[in-house]
Amino acid sequence: MAKNAHYSGVRPEVYNQLRDKLQTMGLHLEGNSGNIKEKGVSASYLYNPEAESLEINDVSVGFPASMMLNADSLIERMNQMIVQYGGQPKI
Secondary structure, three states: OOOEEEEEEOOHHHHHHHHHHHHHHOOOOOOOOEEEEEOOEEEEEEEEEOOOOEEEEEEEOOOOHHHHHOHHHHHHHHHHHHHHOEEEOOO
């Protein structure tokens, strides 16, 4: 089942730090919107710098990433990173 994660207070520097961290995991966010389909992880994302919001939708994790994490644990990692860098998950 695909998961979604939405964030507020995501200033451009927060978004850039998240992108850098995800890149170390082999996931690349190119620009402010697009789709990820790498290493078994797929999702769509939309970052709005004016509204300081980030939406990551339809997160799913398949092989080979599923050997180390699932969609819930990936979203939990992103939540921790966003909070660490100054943003907030929307509930």
